[in-house]
């Protein structure tokens with residue numbers, strides 16, 4: 172089966188250029204001068220006026236994450252189908268080991284959730300919630316045998332996922348030996364828990380206090396501490412997830428300027444939304460935007476700094492931290508006590524569009540958009556060049572994007588299993604036109620869906636391309 176994509180503008184690591192793309196089966200076989208492709212391919216797609224980009228790669232999702240007595244509302248079926256509609260053709264989800272659990276059991280549980288259910292290809296990181304001798308040995312085994320080459324640690328959530336500094340250091344030392352990347356949730360959870368208890372004692376129970384009790388300086392402090400610990404662990408590769416604060420970005424930038432193996436991502440919610448406008452919405456509505464780290468104050472420089480960080484590569488990637496909880500029966504668990512609101516926002520369907528809106532507003536170049544949503548995620552997490560680039564030999568994961576289209580986000584039209592949208596009414600000056608996964612058109616120009624549950628494959632990942 173050959174597919175010829177004609178007339179489009181391909182965007183890749185070397186820039187933007189007019190080319191036709193020839194797909195043979197599941198992979199890209201050639202990039203051709205426009206009009207020079209085979210006369211009779213099995214199928215042709217006209218991409219005139221469209222950008223032809225590698226399928227989006229979201230390296231931070233939480234399908235079915237257990238949290239606060241409930242589970243994230245998207246599973247691998249609903250969540251990866253929604254991702255496909257939004258132009259994302261690969262996710263890397265977080266398998267979970269909690270204190271006292273066997274790491275390999277957590278990984279097996281995640282395979283059981285995904286196997287036969289995913290619509291697009293997927294890999295796993297592993298959350299290590301209980302660092303001990305067995306967990307450290309398991310990290311070696313996952314890197315060597317399972318294609319899991321990155322491990323998330325939490326400096327937040329004492330009693331749930333939290334690792335103290337000694338545990339963080341031991342996991343970093345292990346990663347330094349086996350080549351893995353440590354992914355860090357950097358917030359000072361011990362101090363935050365004190366502030367939370369004090370707020371609740373004063374009767375401050377509304378969702379906005381979730382943000383007020385997690386000040387940005389405590390993300391900056393934890394970021395600094397993690398960088399110091401990684402230095403002690405002989406410069407372990409360290410990747411900060413969901414970076415939200417100027418103070419944290421400054422720490423990352425300083426470490427990178429000093430030549431350290433430090434990287435970071437941010438998420439759309441931190442680029443656009445604020446503590447006052449969303450988390451501070453009247454009544455309980457702010458619960459829709461309770462996530463950790465929290466949305467930051469409107470009048471502080473965080474959002475501008477994050478966009479700048481994306482331009483300068485101090486922020487390498489935009490992922491979503493997709494962790495949806497419905498208002499009904501889930502977010503409602505925290506009525507009258509913000510600390511019981513399950514933490515998370517659902518965005519897996521909208522990331523490609525939301526970062527493109529930065530292009531439309533002149534904040535990012537088209538090339539940088541593609542790097543931050545597809546190419547760098549693939550390189551950072553051992554999927555390149557199979558994913559993240561339009562090149563001969565790569566998987567034919569391709570999105571045709573219409574830079575002249577319009578998208579309006581709404582819970583009425585989204586595909587996530589979520590009874591509200593954190594992005595209700597947001598308009599994007601662009602549109603996902605056609606989505607191809609391993610050579611198969613899974614979303615067509617009219618929004619028709621041709622994918623199916625179970626077609627997505629597990630990806631064994633290699634080590635980061637950014638390290639020797």
Ligand code: DUC
Nearest residue numbers: 356462463494514515
């Ligand atoms: N942050 C969230 O908002 N949800 C799940 C885990 C996390 O770190």
Ligand code: ZN
Nearest residue numbers: 356412413463
């Ligand atoms: Zn986190």
Ligand code: ZN
Nearest residue numbers: 231233492494
């Ligand atoms: Zn997360």
